[in-house]
Amino acid sequence: xxxxxxxxxxxxxxxxxxxxxxxxxxxxxxxxxxxxxxxxxxxxxxxxxxxxxxxxxxxxxxxxxxxxxxxxxxxxxxxxxxxxxxxxxxxxxxxxxxxxxxxxxxxxxxxxxxxxxxxxxxxxxxxxxxxxxxxxxxxxxxxxxxxxxxxxxxxxxxxxxxxxxxxxxxxxxxxxxxxxxxxxxxxxxxxxxxxxxxxxxxxxxxxxxxxxxxxxxxxxxxxxxxxxxxxxxxxxxxxxxxxxxxxxxxxxxxxxxxxxxxxxxxxxxxxxxxxxxxxxxxxxxxxxxxxxxxxxxxxxxxxxxxxxxxxxxxxxxxxxxxxxxxxxxxxxxxxxxxxxxxxxxxxxxxxxxxxxxxxxxxxxxxxxxxxxxxxxxxxxxxxxxxxxxxxxxxxx
Amino acid sequence: xxxxxxxxxxxxxxxxxxxxxxxxxxxxxxxxxxxxxxxxxxxxxxxxxxxxxxxxxxxxxxxxxxxxxxxxxxxxxxxxxxxxxxxxxxxxxxxxxxxxxxxxxxxxxxxxxxxxxxxxxxxxxxxxxxxxxxxxxxxxxxxxxxxxxxxxxxxxxxxxxxxxxxxxxxxxxxxxxxxxxxxxxxxxxxxxxxxxxxxxxxxxxxxxxxxxxxxxxxxxxxxxxxxxxxxxxxxxxxxxxxxxxxxxxxxxxxxxxxxxxxxxxxxxxxxxxxxxxxxxxxxxxxxxxxxxxxxxxxxxxxxxxxxxxxxxxxxxxxxxxxxxxxxxxxxxxxxxxxxxxxxxxxxxxxxxxxxxxxxxxxxxxxxxxxxxxxxxxxxxxxxxxxxxxxxxxxxxxxxxxxxxxxxxxxxxxxxxxxxxxxxxxxxxxxxxxxxxxxxxxxxxxxxxxxxxxxxxxxxxxxxxxxxxxxxxxxxxxxxxxxxxxxxxxxxxxxxxxxxxxxxxxxxxxxxxxxxx
Numbered sequence: 001x002x003x004x005x006x007x008x009x010x011x012x013x014x015x016x017x018x019x020x021x022x023x024x025x026x027x028x029x030x031x032x033x034x035x036x037x038x039x040x041x042x043x044x045x046x047x048x049x050x051x052x053x054x055x056x057x058x059x060x061x062x063x064x065x066x067x068x069x070x071x072x073x074x075x076x077x078x079x080x081x082x083x084x085x086x087x088x089x090x091x092x093x094x095x096x097x098x099x100x101x102x103x104x105x106x107x108x109x110x111x112x113x114x115x116x117x118x119x120x121x122x123x124x125x126x127x128x129x130x131x132x133x134x135x136x137x138x139x140x141x142x143x144x145x146x147x148x149x150x151x152x153x154x155x156x157x158x159x160x161x162x163x164x165x166x167x168x169x170x171x172x173x174x175x176x177x178x179x180x181x182x183x184x185x186x187x188x189x190x191x192x193x194x195x196x197x198x199x200x201x202x203x204x205x206x207x208x209x210x211x212x213x214x215x216x217x218x219x220x221x222x223x224x225x226x227x228x229x230x231x232x233x234x235x236x237x238x239x240x241x242x243x244x245x246x247x248x249x250x251x252x253x254x255x256x257x258x259x260x261x262x263x264x265x266x267x268x269x270x271x272x273x274x275x276x277x278x279x280x281x282x283x284x285x286x287x288x289x290x291x292x293x294x295x296x297x298x299x300x301x302x303x304x305x306x307x308x309x310x311x312x313x314x315x316x317x318x319x320x321x322x323x324x325x326x327x328x329x330x331x332x333x334x335x336x337x338x339x340x341x342x343x344x345x346x347x348x349x350x351x352x353x354x355x356x357x358x359x360x361x362x363x364x365x366x367x368x369x370x371x372x373x374x375x376x377x378x379x380x381x382x383x384x385x386x387x388x389x390x391x392x393x394x395x396x
Numbered sequence: 397x398x399x400x401x402x403x404x405x406x407x408x409x410x411x412x413x414x415x416x417x418x419x420x421x422x423x424x425x426x427x428x429x430x431x432x433x434x435x436x437x438x439x440x441x442x443x444x445x446x447x448x449x450x451x452x453x454x455x456x457x458x459x460x461x462x463x464x465x466x467x468x469x470x471x472x473x474x475x476x477x478x479x480x481x482x483x484x485x486x487x488x489x490x491x492x493x494x495x496x497x498x499x500x501x502x503x504x505x506x507x508x509x510x511x512x513x514x515x516x517x518x519x520x521x522x523x524x525x526x527x528x529x530x531x532x533x534x535x536x537x538x539x540x541x542x543x544x545x546x547x548x549x550x551x552x553x554x555x556x557x558x559x560x561x562x563x564x565x566x567x568x569x570x571x572x573x574x575x576x577x578x579x580x581x582x583x584x585x586x587x588x589x590x591x592x593x594x595x596x597x598x599x600x601x602x603x604x605x606x607x608x609x610x611x612x613x614x615x616x617x618x619x620x621x622x623x624x625x626x627x628x629x630x631x632x633x634x635x636x637x638x639x640x641x642x643x644x645x646x647x648x649x650x651x652x653x654x655x656x657x658x659x660x661x662x663x664x665x666x667x668x669x670x671x672x673x674x675x676x677x678x679x680x681x682x683x684x685x686x687x688x689x690x691x692x693x694x695x696x697x698x699x700x701x702x703x704x705x706x707x708x709x710x711x712x713x714x715x716x717x718x719x720x721x722x723x724x725x726x727x728x729x730x731x732x733x734x735x736x737x738x739x740x741x742x743x744x745x746x747x748x749x750x751x752x753x754x755x756x757x758x759x760x761x762x763x764x765x766x767x768x769x770x771x772x773x774x775x776x777x778x779x780x781x782x783x784x785x786x787x788x789x790x791x792x793x794x795x796x797x798x799x800x801x802x803x804x805x806x807x808x809x810x811x812x813x814x815x816x817x818x819x820x821x822x823x824x825x826x827x828x829x830x831x832x833x834x835x836x837x838x839x840x841x842x843x844x845x846x847x848x849x850x851x852x853x854x855x856x857x858x859x860x861x862x863x864x865x866x867x868x869x870x871x872x873x874x875x876x877x878x879x880x881x882x883x884x885x886x887x888x889x890x891x892x893x894x895x896x897x898x899x900x901x902x903x904x905x906x907x908x909x910x911x912x
Contacts, residue, residue, distance in 0.1 A: 244775045256752045256753070262749045263763040264736075266730070
């Protein structure tokens with residue numbers, strides 16, 4: 001933790017007459033203060049440069065390729081909507097990861113929690129006993145079912161961590177595997193038939209009944225309601241973390257569990273509550289993903305990698321729920337623009353993954369960016385290290 | 397500053413001339429002159445932030461000076477790294493120690509400068525060399541012992557061996573006595589004298605005035621990055637040295653009237669507390685603290701102080717026994733319930749337990765009160781009252797900070813501690829549990845904190861003070877309990893206690909009852 005030098009003089013920062021340094025230094029100070037914004041932007045810039053390098057090696061024109069990528073993501077209203085729809089699950093997954101991260105928990109299990117949430121939501125949404133329920137009740141019911149499913153799946157590692165100290169990374173990885181196989185079985189099994197739609201040509205569940213689907217706000221405009229829901233979740237998550245007493249406890253447990261305990265907070269309780277909230281958000285994300293597009297059913301591969309990419313997005317956003325939105329939009333637009341790039345610049349779609357990975361690399365190793373652009377390191381011990389920099393079990 | 401010294405002196409082996417080192421916004425060293433003579437011990441005295449560490453880091457090659465020059469045995473020296481300084485015969489013992497606990501003593505000593513035979517480590521030769529050094533300099537330590545099993549005093553001797561193994565004849569000792577008991581300090585000074593007799597020259601950094609007067613051949617006092625003056629150990633007094641350090645007269649001891657103890661506020665009966673390994677560290681302890689008195693707990697660290705404090709404040713579950721606070725059973729109460737019962741707690745490790753370094757001051761000041769009115773309403777924190785509260789406490793407790801919004805981790809140690817003190821003492825208290833309240837702090841902060849604690853006592857609060865500093869206990873306590881292996885070796889009235897009698901009790905001398 002903090003290594004206050006016993007007798008060590010601490011000359012560089014925070015002492016002396018601050019007044020003298022104001023003035024011209026204020027500008028520099030602003031530059032440093034903007035680091036949470038500038039570091040990811042510079043990281044993106046560097047990643048695009050790395051991508052351009054790879055394109056040159058592959059014999060393509062980077063300007064042409066990036067132009068196509070951009071056009072593919074935002075070129076016309078239809079593509080823009082597709083990009084937004086594509087990004088939405090990433091917003092929610094990123095928030096789920098970010099919330100747990102603020103409590104010092106590395107929730108690798110969002111992948112599984114999305115699936116379980118999607119599954120319980122579809123299960124409730126296709127239940128024959130509920131047929132005829134009006135949409136005003138049914139939609140919240142489906143969302144609640146998804147939230148509960150995700151919360152259950154995240155609550156298991158939460159309880160195990162709080163009560164036994166079992167590391168959440170290990171437990172959530174295992175639960176991901178279980179969730180993946182379980183959903184696969186529930187959705188594809190013919191004997192016994194559980195949630196398989198027998199009339200469909202590919203293995204999938206039946207569609208959620210129309211009354212249980214997320215409605216179109218303005219019919220025909222294809223404005224993705226899921227995105228609005230995701231933005232609302234982001235705002236709610238931000239308020240929870242930054243303004244509520246629960247958020248204060250979550251942040252304190254996340255940055256200094258020892259001080260949290262001394263201050264009378266119940267660290268085990270906060271760990272469990274944080275995982276429950278994180279999982280509930282992921283579960284709702286599963287429902288949103290199920291409702292994306294024209295259909296409303298779950299297929300085994302629907303949410304592949306969304307949870308894992310959520311980790312990357314939360315990392316870019318440095319655990320800030322509001323910053324998750326632009327980070328997820330960046331992520332989604334890279335993916336949704338890639339096919340056009342592939343066609344026009346004759347480049348593999350995987351090149352986008354190179355750019356994405358480079359963004360993560362430069363954000364995770366933010367000292368690279370800070371050194372290149374002369375942004376000073378964060379002040380104060382234990383500021384908010386990036387998850388990748390602290391890795392396993394940085395807390396406790 | 398050297399003019400004051402007698403004319404016929406030994407040759408200067410290390411000299412700093414006009415050393416200036418600037419950091420952004422701060423001049424840490426401003427034209428410092430300093431000379432160390434062969435076979436002598438030169439004390440560098442100063443408060444936190446006076447520039448002592450910066451100066452020795454320049455000497456040891458960790459910083460490069462902006463101005464000024466270094467001379468080693470009269471030759472100009474320019475160190476680009478500590479490797480250069482080591483090559484020039486300078487050794488430094490850091491605080492905390494830089495030892496690897498799982499390695500043996502000789503392995504730690506040779507680490508980084510191994511004797512080799514071909515590609516292999518020459519274990520026999522290395523071990524022998526370490527044993528020989530230990531013999532020659534009178535540094536008793538078993539070369540084959542596992543370093544982690546050694547006492548703190550022995551670990552310090554290993555650190556000295558490391559420097560001597562690298563053929564250092566100039567040693568820089570940074571706060572070497574901070575971790576030792578009074579008896580170990582005496583032993584350490586014997587080692588130091590034997591090193592001096594063998595021609596080693598020593599720079600000794602400390603803020604303990606008593607020790608300076610006990611060992612120094614020369615004294616240089618730094619203040620605010622400059623040499624505040626030199627003092628002759630023969631004529632200097634603690635008061636004169638403290639005056640030089642702080643730049644004003646210092647009051648030793650706190651003015652306090654005799655205690656007028658009231659009701660028993662804190663009582664334990666047969667309290668037994670185990671540590672993480674399940675070893676009983678507090679063993680059947682009975683204690684009582686009354687309203688309006690300070691009970692000082694003295695003792696060498698590791699005799700159960702930490703476990704006692706943690707049990708009293710609800711951090712650690714006692715194994716058996718009873719804790720009663722203001723007549724209510726609090727044996728297994730949560731930290732929150734104990735705090736709500738009017739108990740303040742200044743933890744031993746402020747950086748780890750007392751503060752969240754990345755939080756601004758105002759959040760730190762409501763760390764354990766965020767859930768109360770007016771800081772929150774229902775589930776929502778209220779920035780306004782939190783900020784006002786912070787500004788009031790920052791003013792009342794003299795916390796030096798640019799604003800309430802800066803991260804607590806950027807403050808100096810003294811100001812961080814004032815922050816914790818402010819948070820705990822500003823509440824409505826019946827009992828105050830304070831552990832090592834002034835560790836590593838400067839004289840000014842110590843004075844302030846001591847006055848605050850006495851003021852709380854006078855206001856009728858029961859105060860339990862745990863401190864490894866005997867002077868602190870003697871200054872503040874009304875009664876003194878000496879912990880030895882989880883029990884009181886004795887509980888004595890302050891008026892009957894002396895440094896010597898407490899020192900003996902700390903070392904495990906029999907209790908008076910048993911003698912009688």
